[in-house]
Amino acid sequence: MNRNLAWIGFMATGLLMLTLAMAVLREPTLQARAADQQLQQAISEGMAVYVEQCIICHGASGEGLVTYPALNIASSMDSETLFKTIERGRYGTQMAAYGVAEGGILSDTQINGLIALIQQGSWQAVYALADAKGVIPPEMVVAEIPEAMITTVSSLPGGEALATGLKLYAENCTACHGVNLEGSALAPALNTETLRVTDSLELVRRIEQGVPGTLMAGWDNAFTDIEVDAVVALIQRWQEVQTAGIAIPVVEAKPLDMSPEAITRGARLFSITCVSCHGQSGYGTQIAPALNNALFLDGVSDTQIHQIIAMGVNGTLMPAWGGRLSEAQINDLIVYMRSWQGSAPVITQPR
Numbered sequence: 001m002n003r004n005l006a007w008i009g010f011m012a013t014g015l016l017m018l019t020l021a022m023a024v025l026r027e028p029t030l031q032a033r034a035a036d037q038q039l040q041q042a043i044s045e046g047m048a049v050y051v052e053q054c055i056i057c058h059g060a061s062g063e064g065l066v067t068y069p070a071l072n073i074a075s076s077m078d079s080e081t082l083f084k085t086i087e088r089g090r091y092g093t094q095m096a097a098y099g100v101a102e103g104g105i106l107s108d109t110q111i112n113g114l115i116a117l118i119q120q121g122s123w124q125a126v127y128a129l130a131d132a133k134g135v136i137p138p139e140m141v142v143a144e145i146p147e148a149m150i151t152t153v154s155s156l157p158g159g160e161a162l163a164t165g166l167k168l169y170a171e172n173c174t175a176c177h178g179v180n181l182e183g184s185a186l187a188p189a190l191n192t193e194t195l196r197v198t199d200s201l202e203l204v205r206r207i208e209q210g211v212p213g214t215l216m217a218g219w220d221n222a223f224t225d226i227e228v229d230a231v232v233a234l235i236q237r238w239q240e241v242q243t244a245g246i247a248i249p250v251v252e253a254k255p256l257d258m259s260p261e262a263i264t265r266g267a268r269l270f271s272i273t274c275v276s277c278h279g280q281s282g283y284g285t286q287i288a289p290a291l292n293n294a295l296f297l298d299g300v301s302d303t304q305i306h307q308i309i310a311m312g313v314n315g316t317l318m319p320a321w322g323g324r325l326s327e328a329q330i331n332d333l334i335v336y337m338r339s340w341q342g343s344a345p346v347i348t349q350p351r
Contacts (some may be wrong), residue, residue, distance in 0.1 A: 018233060043121045051129055060126065069221050077118070149246055162233055164226075165232075191238050198236075207219050261337045269325075277318075302338075309321050
């Protein structure tokens, strides 16, 4: 009897030791699995935050939009730097402080989720999520430069820089400064003798840093030094380019649906998204200019209004709505604003 009990005790002890040994052997696997699950959960949470808060500036694939930098190449940044940037923002840029401790809206957990996404997530998965939610920012309307035109410009002295400047201007500047540097209601003409004789370094400074008190944003995050120099060369030599027969093609916007139904949809959307800044019926407030304004409506094309709504205005309180509004919704807003045009007053200052 005692011998049997001893044998049972020995077997139980052996079984317990074997179980413990297996548990020890399995522990690294279990820990790795748990860590991976935590990482995937953090990435998932980061994707949800990104699509809601970040896509309108940094793009559906983290590629960056206009002056906002790309994030899909920031995976090598250390976690501490990323956390501080998201939490505290970046001085001198449009990057606001998002951390709750800094008056923002994101918790530490949400910020860490964004960091996990940037460092180890899939931007294809982000794009798929944005597509499923219907919040992919619409592409900017840009002027297409024919290859023959590039060849002609490239044949001029210093033509490689001029060709680069021409492409950059067509893709980024026409909506405000006009298709052929003639200016618009949004920004002054660049085809002026004053600018042609302005020191190159001064023009570089204006492009990189922007012009305070105007809609001109700083482009230092979007353009390289070589690209800024190319745009400066284009501005200073524009008469020479025109003499060579170069003219940027005008981009024709598609006709808008001006039906009463579209105007009603636009009015409702305006009351939700725009009234707090631009006032009832678009007459403006102390923080944003009047849109129900003959000077604005007569001087700005549908394409320009579309770009302002979709991409925002860097350096002002006007955010980019392209990640929150669909193409059709932006068009409805434009239609509603156009419905004012026949009776819009002339307003020279916001009120």
